[in-house]
Structures are given as structure tokens and as C-alpha cells.
Amino acid sequence: MGGQRASSGGRAVAARARRERAVALSAELIVDRALELTEREGSAALTMRRLGEELGVDPTAVYRHFRDKDDLVLACMDRIIDNAYASLQPGLDPGDWRAVLRAVAQTSWAMCEAHPAIYALTFYRVTGGPGERKMVELLLSTLAGTGLPADRTVLYYRAFIDAILGVCGMKAATHSLGDGLQEKDGSAWTRIYAVLPQAEYPAARAHAQELAAVTQREIYTTIVDAVIRLIEDALPT
Amino acid sequence: MGGQRASSGGRAVAARARRERAVALSAELIVDRALELTEREGSAALTMRRLGEELGVDPTAVYRHFRDKDDLVLACMDRIIDNAYASLQPGLDPGDWRAVLRAVAQTSWAMCEAHPAIYALTFYRVTGGPGERKMVELLLSTLAGTGLPADRTVLYYRAFIDAILGVCGMKAATHSLGDGLQEKDGSAWTRIYAVLPQAEYPAARAHAQELAAVTQREIYTTIVDAVIRLIEDALPT
């Protein structure tokens, strides 16, 4: 609608977006556009100037709704968690704690694949928002339901969530690298480790094929299984 | 010596450093100074301009020894790993795989506490350098020594190292935040979760005290134990 030129610099894009923006600027709208932007173009595209362009407002207008960029990025992460919780909740049997933990682990994996830029920026942070609160309550109530004492409930909750966040955060950070670096790091097992001197690195050479073949998904499942098994062994009989 | 003024801007610091630099610029020297700098002043201080000042050379002189900042940061991480390996190696019994894994886990924790800035920037990367190579060889040979088949050796190696890197990376990233944000995130359990509405968040409220009391170290040990136990259960009998 109304776009006469196919090519367009930042100025033209901003002008078009400004024309198309019918609703008032709001925190929700800013988070919407920020998620669209990073999903489409990666973390490098998430700058205040680029976001202003996307919204059709002056870049500094965002500061009317978020204290700073950190505040905005945390709001984006909480939105992602909230959406994930909503898609998780209906099919959950609170009595089956293993199934709940596995569902949360699967959801976290899906989040870091769908939104690597935001995930990588915030996986080690506390959003304190509604999404995070619901997720914390779900996990704590589920683990408490097994009959574990309060201190064990908390310790295993944190072991579970920190292991998950750490591994998914690693994956998200890798995924957020520029294409060149991602390729460079991804090819390391065949490029570097498969050709190390046999005499000095016999084990690396002997396992070169398996090192190149193992998937991040298998590794993640293995770690989740390890924590679940630890909890099983700790349950009161 | 020879500084006549007590106060000094960047220019004066650079001039003094230039006078004091007796040896030629080299990759080793640059890594030395970069580690000193980040250890002393945190990740925000690691800029090419600041590093040039520290070395007493023009900021762009560093580009004669490293392709870009990413290249430099990876070299710093590999140096840290190499030093950690050197301090680890002497007392190690290769036959006691549990002890080796625990020693590596302890070393990784020490690294992310001593060098949070570099650790946070690179924990999800492959350095491909001498330090990393030795660490990979140590872990692979140790796990292969238990009699596990090659594919299991690699799977458990990756589960172990990814769990460790993820959790230590989280800790390092938290530690690298500015003091304000670190305080904000650290106080979240008492500031936010301890005062949630009882009706909506009963489990969070019931565990508020334990959530504030559990330490990162306990959580880390729990995750490491979980992976070690999983490996124990998988060992051929």
C-alpha cells in the first residue's frame, strides 16, 4: 500500500512505517517489533536506531517506555517465556513430575532455537516478570509435590533450571554468532581435532568421527536425564 | 618514574606506558596485558583503545598480531585454559576418572571466578588452541579408559563439558554485569519472589527462604554429581 519505490533507504523505511503505524506506541508494541526484528535479522539488528525505524518513530521514543536497552531486552525474554508457558500449560499432568520437567526442558530448547538473540542476551538474567514467575511456580510446585523437603526441592529446582539455561544459552549464543564464526566453530572437530598429531593426541584422533557426529540435541537430552535421575534417587521412599 | 604530574589523562598514561615498554610488541605480551586489564577492571574495559593505552602503543597496532578483537579474546581464553591445565596436571591419577572429572570441574569454576569477562565472552566458543586441545585429550582419554565404547565416551564427554561450560558461563556472565545490574538480579529472590501474592504463587512463597539461601556452588556440585552418576550407571560391568 502506498509504496511507490521498490528500493528504500532507512529514511524511506521510517517514513513508510510512520505512515502505517495506526496505533499508539506502547511497551507491548515495542516488544512485538523487537521480537520480529531479531527473529528475522539476528541479534546484530537489535539497535535502538533500527528498532525506531521498525516502529516508525524516532529511536529515542523507546526510552519513554523502557529505562534502557537492558530493560527492553528483559521484557522481550519475559514475553517469550510467557508464550512458552501458555503453550505448555494445557497438556500438563502436575502429578507426573518427570513429564513436567521434560516438557519444560523441551520448551526451553524451542525458545533458544526460535529466539537465539534474545535468549543469548538474557539466559543468565532474572526478568522478574509474569512469564518467569509462572514458570518458577510451576517447577517449584511440581518438585514440592514429590514429597522432597523444602531445601532439596529448591536445590534440585535450581540444578535443573541452571543446567537447562546454561546449555540452551550456549546453543543460543553459538546460533547468534555471525555466519562466518558459526561455520568456523562448527567445523572445528573436523578442521582441527581430526588432524591433530596422532602421537600427542591419540584419544582425540581415535574419537574424531564420533566427535563430529554427536548432536547438541543428544547432549542436551543426556544432561536433562542426568538431573532427572539424580532427583529420582533423592526421592523419599 | 619520571612522571612529573600526579593526575594523568589517557594521553599521559599512553606516553608513560610507551616509555616503560622495553620489549617488542608480541601476541604473548598483548594477551598478558589484556588478561591483567580485564581482571583488574572488568569486561567493559576491554576495548582496543584501552588495551593500546595499557601496552603503550597505538590501538591499531594490536591488529598486526590478531585479525580482530574476537581472535584476541579467543587467544586470551586459550591462555587461561592452558594455565589451568598446567596447575591441574601434576596431581592427577588418570585411572581415577571421577577424580579427574571433579578436578576439571573445580578448575573450570576457578577460571570463571578469576576471569569472568573473558570466560563470559568465549565459553560457547572453540579456541582450537593448545590449552583446549590438552583439556580435550585429557577428558577423552580418561573417559575412554573406563571401557566405554567410542560413541558413549564422546556423548558423556560432551554432556560433562557442556554442562560445566554452560553453568560456569552463566556465573561468569552474571559476574561481568555492572555492579548495579548484578545487585538487581542477585536480590531478585528476596525483592520479587519472596513477596509474590500467596494465593497465586504458593510454592514460590513457601520456598522463599530456601531460594535465597541456596548457593551457586552447591548447585554446580549437584549438576556435576548428576553427570558423574549417569556415567557410573552406563559403565560396562
Added chain:
DNA sequence: ACCTGAACACCGTTCAAGT
């Protein structure tokens, strides 16, 4: 009440010029 736009104090990196 909310948005604009110039301005500030930074970044990493390139490249012609020096020695």
C-alpha cells in the same frame, strides 16, 4: 504527555602515510 532531533561520548576497524 509524549515525541523529535541534535549532540555526546564512546565503539571496532580500515588504510594511507610514516619510520
Added chain:
DNA sequence: ACCTGAACACCGTTCAAGT
């Protein structure tokens, strides 16, 4: 062969001015 220094194309953020 190695280093310098100006310059380029960016950042996040502040604040006086507009409406």
C-alpha cells in the same frame, strides 16, 4: 616489517525543544 593517526560507520543515551 611494523607502527601511527586520521577517518569511517556505527553504538546507547541525554536533553532541550517542539506539539
